[in-house]
Amino acid sequence: MARKENIQNIARRKEQIIKAAITAFARTGLKGTSMNDIVRESGLSKGAIYWYYKSKDELISDLLKEFFDPEEIKKVGEVLVTGTALERLEKFIGYTIEEMNKMQRFRPVLQELFVIASRDQKIRKMAKRDFRVGVALLQSVIEYGVKSKEFRKVDPNMVAIAIFEIIEGTALFWSLDLMDVDFEKQMREGINLILDGIKVEK
Amino acid sequence: MARKENIQNIARRKEQIIKAAITAFARTGLKGTSMNDIVRESGLSKGAIYWYYKSKDELISDLLKEFFDPEEIKKVGEVLVTGTALERLEKFIGYTIEEMNKMQRFRPVLQELFVIASRDQKIRKMAKRDFRVGVALLQSVIEYGVKSKEFRKVDPNMVAIAIFEIIEGTALFWSLDLMDVDFEKQMREGINLILDGIKVEK
DNA sequence: ATTCATAGACCGACCGGTCGGTTTATAACG
DNA sequence: CGTTATAAACCGACCGGTCGGTCTATGAAT
Known part of the structure; x- marks a missing residue:
């Protein structure tokens, strides 16, 4: 042979x-x-x-597959099983910021894939699966917070999507250099704004 | 002749x-x-x-020029000078939703312009100017709310950007058909989540 | 141990076709 | 007739993709 x-x-x-x-x-x-x-x-x-x-x-x-890899985000999920809901969220945000910094240079490619996804069903399905895994992860943390009385009774799915919107929105504005403020600061404060609204006062 | x-x-x-x-x-x-x-x-x-x-x-x-037209959003600003801060915000959101519905079919083009803007300085400048006009508008409403004691003391710029992030994020997810919920509902609830956090309790 | 045969890995000139843009022909109208 | 406006034929550059051929690692045969 x-x-x-x-x-x-x-x-x-x-x-x-x-x-x-x-x-x-x-x-x-x-x-x-x-x-x-x-x-x-x-x-x-x-x-x-x-x-x-x-x-x-x-x-x-x-x-x-490099951009829409649900396996990677699932790994993050495995780490989010200890601590208070707020601590878990902090871990998630920290990971997200780290990932964004790493991928900054390639952000335009991801944005372009979104555009293609809006026209191509196959790609849209991949993006959707990725999105759903991420939302489900965040949602479970919010649900945990509601159960542990850290958060008041809210729709966990809606809150999870809202946080995702802050994340993607910040990334978009950041990649276009629209904001004068630091991307990490804006993202954290934006999310905290939401959390302030759902936290139970002590 | x-x-x-x-x-x-x-x-x-x-x-x-x-x-x-x-x-x-x-x-x-x-x-x-x-x-x-x-x-x-x-x-x-x-x-x-x-x-x-x-x-x-x-x-x-x-x-x-059709997509980044600061004049149009300035016109909206002229209408936001009466009522409480919350009422003004409601007007703004209503206008935004109406505009989004009108432009839905062309959303992929806008998204593509964002991608181009990330590589082309001239286009990025246009997008930036448009963004700034919009943020300034929202920011003035938030500032008014703080002054009238409707809202607690917050960074108006940061809050304005966060609201914009919810708006753009919802639009993105909507155009990719990622969410199962209604786009208008998700956008309103996302923004309300932020407002809940900054409202002064009565 | 040396030679040979084979197939995986790789190269770059080249091809058909499409693109943005130009030129040419002609119609409409003052 | 001259100007404005439109249509259609056409051009060179460039694109994705192909193809004939080269090189090299490896097993088989001698």
Whole structure:
């Protein structure tokens, strides 16, 4: 027999290509980036890229998994099972801010994926699943707070979505450099505004 | 004498082209829509469109003014000078919801403009000016509420931005069909959550 | 141990087609 | 007739994708 297929190497190469693609996409947008741009950015040849991905669409499909990965947020959920509701929320917010900072450069790509999602049912479904996992996570923390009498009786789903709106809204305004204030501060204070309204006075 | 330049007619034609462009862009995106698509949608010829706009970029530039028009929001400001702070806010929210419903079909175009704005300084400046006018408006209402003792002492700028985040966040989730609840209800309740926290108890 | 055969990994010139934009022809109207 | 307005044919640049070919790791045969 001849040379064996090196699965580990395939994964490494695909990662190399995806990373180059995200960088290029962040710079010039999904449609504005040609395969030749990705070729240049990756340091590989066009033939190599088409060896691993049979089309630009397939490449983008793979890239989507990096952005809409419910598994990752589920892992966060596992950590949110100790402490008061407020402490759990603080942990969640801390994680979110950390993640946002890490992804800042690629935020325009995510925003563009939202646009595509509004036209493409398949992508919209991925975004929806991701959204639902996140909301469910926050919702469970709010529910816990209501049960432990930290929060007054509220609709946990609605509150969870509202907090998510603050998070996504802050990220949007931040990526457009609309606010003069610090992104982390604005996000924390925005969420606290909501929490102030549902906290039970001592 | 030459035929008189019919300014009214030019404006009508331009509007016809812009309207067709927005419709086409909403369907297939800015880059994904060719000039020929716009030609088809408008019912005019390519020559006609290039008679009124000398490039696709110039067309998009004109289109931007429809989406980032500070004058329009300023008009709303003029109406928000009577009643209690809460009544003024209610007026503002009502106007926002009405506007969102009207623009629903074109929301993906706006979202796409945000993406472009994150890469294009000129467009970002337009978005920023629009944002600032809106925030200033909301902020003045909050300030009024603080002065009239309806609201407790809060940072009006921060609260205004938070409300805007709820608005934009709801619009985003709505356009992606992420929420199962009604968009208007979610938006109102999200904002009320914030207001509950800053209202002075009677 | 050396040679050979095979298939995975990779390269870059090239192709058909589409794009934004231009030019040319013609109609409408003063 | 000259000007304004519109339509249609056309252009070069560029795009996604292909394809013939090269290189290299590895098992089989000698």
